[in-house]
Amino acid sequence: MASPTVRADGAAAHELPANLLDRLVRRVASDGAETATVPTPFTGKPLATVPLSSAGDVRRAHERARAAQRAWAALPVRERVKPFLRLADALVTRREEILDVIQLETGKARRHALEEFLDVALCSLYYARRAGRLLKPQRRQGMMPGLTRVQELRHPKGVVALIAPWNYPFALGASDIAPAIMAGNAVVHKPDTQTCLSSLWVLDLLVELGLPEDVWQIVVGDPAEIGDPLIGEADYVSFTGSTRGGTAIAEKVAPRLIGYSLELGGKNPMIVMADADVERTARGALRACFTNAGQLCISIERMYVHEDVYDRFVPRLAELVTGMKLGTGLDFDAEMGSLTYERQLEAVTAHVDQAVEAGATVLAGGKPRPDVGPLFYEPTLLADVTTDMDLCANETFGPVVSIYKYRHEDEVVQRANDTEYGLNASIWTKNVAAGRRLAARIQAGTVNINDGYGAAYASYDSPMGGMKRSGVGRRHGAEGMLKFTEVQTIASQHYMDLEPPGNIGYDTFAGFMANGIKLMKKLRIK
Known part of the structure; x- marks a missing residue:
């Protein structure tokens, strides 16, 4: 059987500018005591030296995130979406740079790196345009029309731990982080060490575009070292990866009764x-x-x-x-x-x-x-x-x-x-x-x-x-943002209490309420 064609290379050297790498690695939440060398898959040669985060670094990142989140959540939604509205234009302007970063850390073809670029630009823009509508207070039908008034509120979870995979590091990091942050959360994010540069790149860009420094923090390291504090300090966990990894995370968060979403494997x-x-x-x-x-x-x-x-x-x-x-x-x-x-x-x-x-x-x-x-x-x-x-x-x-x-x-x-x-x-x-x-x-x-x-x-x-063992929860759509919120119902009762008024007995009141059900059904109020 004939083999696929090999294209003659002749492209630029497989390396990134030193000033760009220096700027990116400074974004890792780490004291710099330990480092890892990231190779480019194309050649196996070193691409970058990345500082690793310790368990203490992760806990301190959570502390900074929690402090930053309170001020961030207090801002109106229209203010929280501004960095992401600016992001679409900035991505277009710096497209070639991020495509290089994605290719060199993952080894994928440029046409497939382009899919990541498009995903981040379009998904973040989608939520920036719709966050105000999705998060605004909603009026809901009360128990007794005209007498019970109900409002649904959306509050941010707090600090979200997001664990992104190595195969689509730019898309599956930034595209989930965008709705979480716009919803009023802070994020402590662990990308894969091999493919952390694209996440550091977009974090650096968003800070330049107005995102407060500690609202999104990136930690890098072995899950055995930093996994427990990453998950243990969070108010919500979002994970994309293997079914085995997702099962382990579900077991860890279950005793704490916090929410999570998992996108896992497929055949x-x-x-x-x-x-x-x-x-x-x-x-x-x-x-x-x-x-x-x-x-x-x-x-x-x-x-x-x-x-x-x-x-x-x-x-x-x-x-x-x-x-x-x-x-x-x-x-x-x-x-x-x-x-x-x-x-x-x-x-x-x-x-x-x-x-x-x-x-x-x-x-x-x-x-x-x-x-x-x-x-x-x-x-x-x-x-x-x-x-x-x-x-x-x-x-x-x-x-x-x-x-x-x-x-x-x-x-x-x-x-x-x-x-x-x-x-x-x-x-x-x-x-x-x-x-x-x-x-x-x-x-x-x-x-x-x-x-x-x-x-x-x-x-x-x-x-x-995914269905079955391919996941829990969803990204994209309303759920892709609302999963990062706590929903609260506030109901007020007016004019008539939920018990017999005056000297009316419960038998009479029960009949009145029963006939009211029939009337509301007939009038299609209920």
Whole structure:
């Protein structure tokens, strides 16, 4: 099987300006006693030296955050959104700089770094425009119309601990932090050490745009060292990462009875229906499966193709996968970049090798590419994958997709849902109405029709998250901001108390109230 094309590099050196790095690392909440060297995945060479936070640093960050939060929450919402309204313009102006940072710390292709840039710009702007409406006091219907007046208030949680993953560090940090801060909270944020620079970059920018220094603080370090104080001091925890990690966090916060939201793993299915446009679907599958080298919780790892189109679709997809351009350049030429960690390369290699040894057929890719970079693995398409193979049901989190043939709709629904996960799914068809009916049967928090993941994820007015063991709670939409608030109901009673007036007995009062229920129903008051 032919290998994917390697693009000649010729791009800028894989390093960041020293003055930029110095400015960013000073934003870490750390006494600087210990440091870590962050390499760039493209070459394995050092990119930055980052100070690590101790448990004491994290506790002090919480203290500063709690003090800053009181003053921040006292500001009107219109004042709290101003730095984020300015952010959209500033991001556009400094786009090339942040794309370089994202690429060099993650190893992803520039077109995939662009998705992070767009996500932060658009999501933060969405909430900046709507925070006033979402957070303002709401009138609610009282028990007795005209006599009971009810108001719903939203108060910030306080200090939010946000733990962001390494695969989308810019997007999955800033895009969740923005609504939390606009809601009146302070945030103590732990990005992954390998990919902390993009978070430090946007924090530095927001302070420049008017965000008070201690409202958002970043701590960097090993979860074993700083995880307990990070979670133990917080009023709410937001986590994006593995299902195993999310389960551990839920166990830690349960005794304290504080809120949390978790976006976790996925083994996401793509269904190609009998009437699908072969060329459009095959090209769409490249993005759906291989964005960020498959290191995306909502990317596709399982593909089910109707038997009527299988023999035309699969060879075309294999051809496109084989022709994908791999590269390390800081430009938009490469179609796929590197894996981020050595452990991801080892996990992907182990899944593919074990499947092939057990009888899977390699249709495209299937091996590491050290000639491109130390952590590159070819985009890989496998057929004849069976349930005894590790990659059949377990999340690979790499550029590997297994492909299956199906005949009937009920069959493919059962197979798509036969997983402990339920994060994202994709359906391809010319009949969108039929696609929507099928989508409603899939147990996933988001289902995209004629797209892999972006149509649902980037529709910020609609919630995004997982069913089953893929998560708890949602980001985006009203819930993406309101989850960072405590709701309070204030009700006042007027003219008549909730007991018999005057000398009226309870029997008479009970009859009056019962007839009142019938009247309110008839008049559609209730």
